[in-house]
Amino acid sequence: MSTLTAPTIPLLNGSIAPGGSLADFIWFRTGGPAEWLVRPKDVADLSAFLSALDPAVPVLPVGVGSNLIVRDGGVPGVVIRLPKSFARIAIEPGERVRAGGGAMGITVASAARDAGIAGLEFLRGIPGTAGGAVRMNAGAYGRETADILVEATLVLRDGRVETWPAARLGYSYRHSAVPEGAIVVEALFAGVPGDTAAIGAEMDRIAAEREASQPLRSRTGGSTFKNPPGEKAWRLIDAAGCRGLRHGGAQVSEKHCNFLLNLGDATAADIEALGEMVRERVRAHSGVMLEWEIQRIGQYDGASSG
Template identity: 50%
Template sequence: MKQVDGEGLLARLGNGVKDVRGRMTPNAPMDRVTWFRAGGLAELMFQPHDVDDLSMFLKALPDDVPLTVIGVGSNLLVRDGGIKGVVLRLSAKGFGDVELVGENRIRAGAICPDKNIAAMALDNEIGGFAFYYGIPGSIGGAIRMNAGANGMETRERLVEVEAVDRKGNLLKISNADMGYSYRHSSPPEGVIFTHGIFEGFKDDKAKIRTEMDTVRHHRETVQPVKEKTGGSTFKNPPGHSAWKLIDEAGCRGLQIGGAQMSPLHCNFMINIGHASAYDLESLGETVRRRVHENSGILLDWEIKRLGDFMPGAEVKPFAPGQNH
């Protein structure tokens, strides 16, 4: 595996980070972090203790050092060559909280599991959050990706985002400034989400529980929840379901190396053994090509792919009209 120089980067930061309280791990293995259980090394992983600790670290981080922010690793594929610079992974202790902050309002840390907001809403008879019960991952990722399910999206519940910019300044970003669209946001460049404030509506507890049970039943029966997967692999094209297009192209169960499109839900890519990131990304691009050949529709990745390829093992993205 290609090596990164985490010790060298840590030495370069030197006294600038001597008062930081969070954990710094040079040459951190990303296959222990991502739900795919694949990928190379992060040159330096930093897990801040809290918001003030994060701000202090960012103020000391040189502008030329790349910074990559990840959540719990649920919607993420890290390439085998690893990630240069600093990988920021928020800690559950400092950023996993969830609390009531007003009538029908909930404040949640970026690393708070989506299902914890749904549970908090249920306990307090707040409607509008049952959809989160079926979304794997954390609130920071949901805010960034405008995560949604069962006809509801994050942008419909979000009021405001608390964030820190690359210089360590604390910010508040309104829903209107998030630039939301389907599975996409465009907040100010380089900001790191730390908390979100959400608003629902008063609702009947039994009704909310029924909605959550429906979401859970659907997820457990049609999704490979016990597999090493990153959730939905591709976005739904306008007017289409990605899984149907994949199925019609004959890609249900398709396998490359240790990577497979789930036989249960064919828009879920799974690691069935010791798949490399190369296997997984190659499979995804093969599916994109076959779907386009079959339907003329080009699928867009929903899984985020980060980092470098190993030399000689690059995956070329499919593009119509090119030879593959």
């Protein structure tokens, strides 16, 4: 990993940890450290930090790491993790919910339920933050972030703070036009009037379905591959004989084939290599080359980033 000299890193009112561990909180619980792990105090702190940071230093926002492989060589540059001060949620007129970028999907859905706002129930099934959902157009149970987002506030790589309407984000399946190095610090979602009990029942249904079908109590990274048009990735993986397939300390989940597991001692390289084995077997069996949905970041151990 390249080395940044201390003067390159501006002062911050929050915290800066050189060599900060990412494996402590990302869901796979493995992988290398961040060169600098930065937790800003508030939006103004983040804006000032980025505006003073050398433009050559890469910046990567990370939420709770529920959809992330951090390679064993670690992540060069600055990793931004939003603390609890970015997790506030407020209900606004017109069945709208304003959420900080660090707010968890389940918390946003619960706040909407308590306010009698329907349409956000699917966020109960997304195990990441509001900022991450905005960035990747996260979706589940027939809905996606693009369906409910009104606008998002970003802190751009140069420190500018801008609020973008949803249309500017150029949403497509699991993709947005959030610029590289930008951090989503707030999102405004819109729902419709609903009955609190009915909303709660739908959230309970989603929770029960996830528990029954997904390996939620394992070290995993969520859905590994995007669903190809008209297909389900898990079906293709299962048909190619990959259910339970292992490589090193990593395994394809037997409960849900589109989930990879760290059995306890897997390296990030084990997990990524297993994913590539799955992709190749699916291609050989069905002719479909699956696309990664999990984001893979950082450097291979002893190699350049990719």
